[in-house]
Amino acid sequence: MSDDALTLCDECDLLQRNPPLPEGGSSHCIRCGHLLHRHRPDSLNRTLALTLAGLVLFVIANSYPFLSFQMQGQVTETTLITGVKDLTEQGKGEVAAVVLFTAILAPGLQLLLLLVVLLPLKLGKALPPGFPTLFRWFKTLLPWGMMDVFMIGILVSVVKLTDMATIVPGTSLYAFVVLIFVLAAAQAALDPDIVWARVPLAPEHRRPPHKGEPAIGCDVCELLVPEGAALHDHRGRPRCPRCTDLLHRRKPYSLQRTWALVIAALVFYIPANLYPVMSVTSLGQTQSDTIFSGVVFLLEHGMWPLAAIVFIASIFVPLLKLLILLLLLISVQMRSSWRPRDRTRLYRVTEAIGRWSMVDIYVVTILVALVRLGNLASIQAEAGAVFFCAVVIITMLAAMSFDPRLIWDAMEQQHAGDRPAARGGRPEPLAG
Ligand SMILES: [Zn+2]
Numbered sequence: 284m285s286d287d288a289l290t291l292c293d294e295c296d297l298l299q300r301n302p303p304l305p306e307g308g309s310s311h312c313i314r315c316g317h318l319l320h321r322h323r324p325d326s327l328n329r330t331l332a333l334t335l336a337g338l339v340l341f342v343i344a345n346s347y348p349f350l351s352f353q354m355q356g357q358v359t360e361t362t363l364i365t366g367v368k369d370l371t372e373q374g375k376g377e378v379a380a381v382v383l384f385t386a387i388l389a390p391g392l393q394l395l396l397l398l399v400v401l402l403p404l405k406l407g408k409a410l411p412p413g414f415p416t417l418f419r420w421f422k423t424l425l426p427w428g429m430m431d432v433f434m435i436g437i438l439v440s441v442v443k444l445t446d447m448a449t450i451v452p453g454t455s456l457y458a459f460v461v462l463i464f465v466l467a468a469a470q471a472a473l474d475p476d477i478v479w480a481r482v483p484l485a486p487e488h489r490r491p492p493h494k495g496e497p498a499i500g501c502d503v504c505e506l507l508v509p510e511g512a513a514l515h516d517h518r519g520r521p522r523c524p525r526c527t528d529l530l531h532r533r534k535p536y537s538l539q540r541t542w543a544l545v546i547a548a549l550v551f552y553i554p555a556n557l558y559p560v561m562s563v564t565s566l567g568q569t570q571s572d573t574i575f576s577g578v579v580f581l582l583e584h585g586m587w588p589l590a591a592i593v594f595i596a597s598i599f600v601p602l603l604k605l606l607i608l609l610l611l612l613i614s615v616q617m618r619s620s621w622r623p624r625d626r627t628r629l630y631r632v633t634e635a636i637g638r639w640s641m642v643d644i645y646v647v648t649i650l651v652a653l654v655r656l657g658n659l660a661s662i663q664a665e666a667g668a669v670f671f672c673a674v675v676i677i678t679m680l681a682a683m684s685f686d687p688r689l690i691w692d693a694m695e696q697q698h699a700g701d702r703p704a705a706r707g708g709r710p711e712p713l714a715g
């Protein structure tokens with residue numbers, strides 16, 4: 284997007300001009316406060332350097348032992364992938380797949396996609412065909428990489444095992460910790476516009492909308508696409524000429540999908556908290572742990588900061604998120620005009636906090652991998668973990684399905700007539 288380009292806010296759909304930004308400056312939507320654009324100095328070089336460092340660390344983190352567990356002369360060594368294998372063997376393949384994807388595959392793929400997309404730019408070439416789609420996938424993967432949450436999971440696991448055995452960190456753990464920061468720094472250094480600006484675009488696709496012509500903002504690359512300039516795929520659906528993502532004024536069937544997912548998550552929330560998430564066998568005795576009893580355990584051992592983290596992440600956050608989504612759904616359906624800016628902020632909160640609930644799933648994964656000495660000491664994942672994992676994923680999907688622009692549509696309809704015709708989204712909430 285060029286500096287003076289028109290842009291549609293992707294949270295409230297207000298059409299506004301993107302001001303030229305000073306070094307390190309940022310622009311926010313004048314109506315809802317959403318961050319529209321941030322200038323990131325020397326973005327290409329910094330992101331590329333961090334990506335290369337990240338890939339080296341990623342290989343190290345996945346090649347060496349991660350943690351080892353020493354108890355009565357017996358040693359278990361684990362790599363990152365061990366927990367995934369053990370969960371699969373214990374019949375918890377769904378949880379294993381989620382852990383594999385969020386802790387290993389998503390971060391690895393993000394780094395790989397970044398490298399592949401940024402290298403041609405660094406070599407001064409135009410972006411080859413198909414590469415915009417790769418960069419679009421990078422953006423899709425962003426919320427699913429959860430190495431930082433995994434780190435908290437490691438801390439909780441180590442604390443839980445200190446009574447039982449000695450835990451020794453391996454080479455891979457150090458690489459993993461550094462990788463968390465390197466990946467976060469790479470994401471922060473990246474200005475997506477350095478990529479989008481290099482996608483060859485025909486003049487008929489980069490024109491501003493004619494007077495009165497509706498325009499749609501692309502959700503991925505933020506190009507403002509006048510209706511007449513959209514590409515159409517073989518099924519006749521409009522696509523962004525720059526990143527090839529499907530264009531829609533509002534996320535398709537946003538309310539229906541979000542309702543369905545919220546209800547499913549509320550249903551799963553009950554067994555997730557009632558059933559044990561794991562059982563610990565020690566010297567022939569088996570004891571089951573629910574999420575709540577895990578918090579109590581940490582409290583009893585004086586680890587109140589960790590107890591607070593697990594309580595907030597596992598019990599409070601999922602419920603808060605579901606309540607906020609319910610509030611947003613009901614207020615949108617009642618066409619409420621109550622504090623739209625605050626409701627948009629609440630929506631941002633639900634998008635940001637959801638992933639932290641994965642902590643307990645990671646704790647179970649790590650414990651299962653570390654503690655497998657048969658009757659002497661072993662840990663099994665239980666049904667609660669499957670339900671809990673489902674709650675976390677479903678609430679994340681629910682937040683992604685909700686379209687914050689619907690909050691502003693009610694206001695739009697009330698003020699219809701006193702806005703200029705260049706507004707992108709006419710009240711057509713469910714247009715696919
Ligand atoms: Zn806005």
Ligand SMILES: [Zn+2]
Nearest residue numbers: 501504523526
């Ligand atoms: Zn696009």
